[in-house]
Amino acid sequence: MDLSASPSPFDGWTPIRVHWRREPAVEWCWTDGLSFDDPFFAQTIERALRRPFSLLFRRETPLDTLDELEPGLEPSGFVFHVSRCRSTLVAQMLASVPQHLVLSEPIPVDHILGAVAPEADRVRWLRAMISALGRRRRGDERGYVLKLDAWHTRHLATIRRAFPSVPWVFLFREPVEVLVSQLRHRGAQMVPGAIDPAVFELDSDSIARMPQEEYCARVLAAICRAALEHRDEQALFLDYRELPGAVFERVLGAFGLECDAAERATMEAATRLDAKNPVLPFTAVRDAGDGEASYELRQAVERWVRPLYDELLAC
Amino acid sequence: MNPEHASTSTVESFEAFRRLVLAEPALQARLRSIREWPPFVDAVVDTAAQYGITLTEADVLAARDASRRSWLERWI
Numbered sequence: 001m002d003l004s005a006s007p008s009p010f011d012g013w014t015p016i017r018v019h020w021r022r023e024p025a026v027e028w029c030w031t032d033g034l035s036f037d038d039p040f041f042a043q044t045i046e047r048a049l050r051r052p053f054s055l056l057f058r059r060e061t062p063l064d065t066l067d068e069l070e071p072g073l074e075p076s077g078f079v080f081h082v083s084r085c086r087s088t089l090v091a092q093m094l095a096s097v098p099q100h101l102v103l104s105e106p107i108p109v110d111h112i113l114g115a116v117a118p119e120a121d122r123v124r125w126l127r128a129m130i131s132a133l134g135r136r137r138r139g140d141e142r143g144y145v146l147k148l149d150a151w152h153t154r155h156l157a158t159i160r161r162a163f164p165s166v167p168w169v170f171l172f173r174e175p176v177e178v179l180v181s182q183l184r185h186r187g188a189q190m191v192p193g194a195i196d197p198a199v200f201e202l203d204s205d206s207i208a209r210m211p212q213e214e215y216c217a218r219v220l221a222a223i224c225r226a227a228l229e230h231r232d233e234q235a236l237f238l239d240y241r242e243l244p245g246a247v248f249e250r251v252l253g254a255f256g257l258e259c260d261a262a263e264r265a266t267m268e269a270a271t272r273l274d275a276k277n278p279v280l281p282f283t284a285v286r287d288a289g290d291g292e293a294s295y296e297l298r299q300a301v302e303r304w305v306r307p308l309y310d311e312l313l314a315c
Numbered sequence: 316m317n318p319e320h321a322s323t324s325t326v327e328s329f330e331a332f333r334r335l336v337l338a339e340p341a342l343q344a345r346l347r348s349i350r351e352w353p354p355f356v357d358a359v360v361d362t363a364a365q366y367g368i369t370l371t372e373a374d375v376l377a378a379r380d381a382s383r384r385s386w387l388e389r390w391i
């Protein structure tokens with residue numbers, strides 16, 4: 001895209017993070033020509049940063065003026081999830097259609113949701129940031145989906161205030177399988193203290209003494225509980241076992257995305273790849289479930305998560 | 316000259332050049348078209364000189380390394 005011919009000085013630029021200084025600032029990276037079809041937002045930015053100009057000439061603007069930009073796409077839908085439940089696959093399937101802008105765990109959204117600030121500011125910043133991230137890049141976009149980090153389910157209240165009419169999906173899975181995967185390779189939310197424990201209604205003192213199985217189970221429970229508490233007419237709850245078919249049968253419709261036969265075939269082809277590492281084929285063995293679960297893990301799941309999972313299944 | 320002051324002066328020079336580039340779409344377009352580091356570094360040094368800003372190859376590479384570190388350390 002030729003910046004000199006474009007109407008906006010931000011065409012070709014993407015916000016990549018927020019700096020919480022005395023005057024918060026948004027950092028932008030030149031990403032023109034790149035499509036956001038990597039498994040994660042950070043990977044696309046890292047691709048951009050391999051270009052000398054993008055690495056050396058990043059720009060900053062005040063966060064408080066972000067909402068003065070011309071608006072980007074309205075979100076078609078949000079994907080929330082418990083982690084390790086094929087949420088990345090769902091995002092990759094949707095992203096396989098070039099006219100769908102799909103952002104998978106965009107860093108600046110995490111920065112906004114993690115801000116300690118009045119709720120009115122968080123809502124305003126969130127709307128502005130998602131709009132800025134959703135600026136048209138191709139010109140023929142007809143869908144904009146954000147797959148969020150697992151712990152962002154704990155911020156559903158803020159997200160629903162910012163986007164009350166945007167449909168959302170909550171993906172969940174048998175909790176023992178989720179936690180076996182997490183204990184094998186932990187996401188940030190499963191590392192005690194990596195995310196403010198108050199997000200999960202826990203406190204620093206108690207998590208320091210808590211067995212790891214209990215900590216992980218209580219984090220997972222908090223995520224499930226948040227989804228159930230905010231369930232509304234815009235919500236679609238899907239169990240892991242319904243994927244990937246439910247993407248075609250339910251998610252596309254819920255998000256108002258119409259795909260022709262060729263696009264559906266492209267999406268179906270994406271299911272045969274490892275969603276987190278698309279150069280590899282998907283293998284069921286790598287996605288194995290609960291064979292490794294310890295007694296302590298099963299006990300923690302039964303105590304903290306099982307009733308919530310049963311409630312999710314009944315939705 | 317104290318190397319520490321020289322380093323600070325170098326950082327300030329690069330920042331001055333960065334601000335200049337970000338204010339000039341034509342300069343941005345010129346630098347964006349160079350995808351390999353050696354000719355890019357040369358272009359930065361030459362372009363800076365045209366605007367009265369003295370930068371060496373080492374200065375540009377130091378700015379590159381600092382920028383990479385800034386991204387990699389974003390979780391800290």
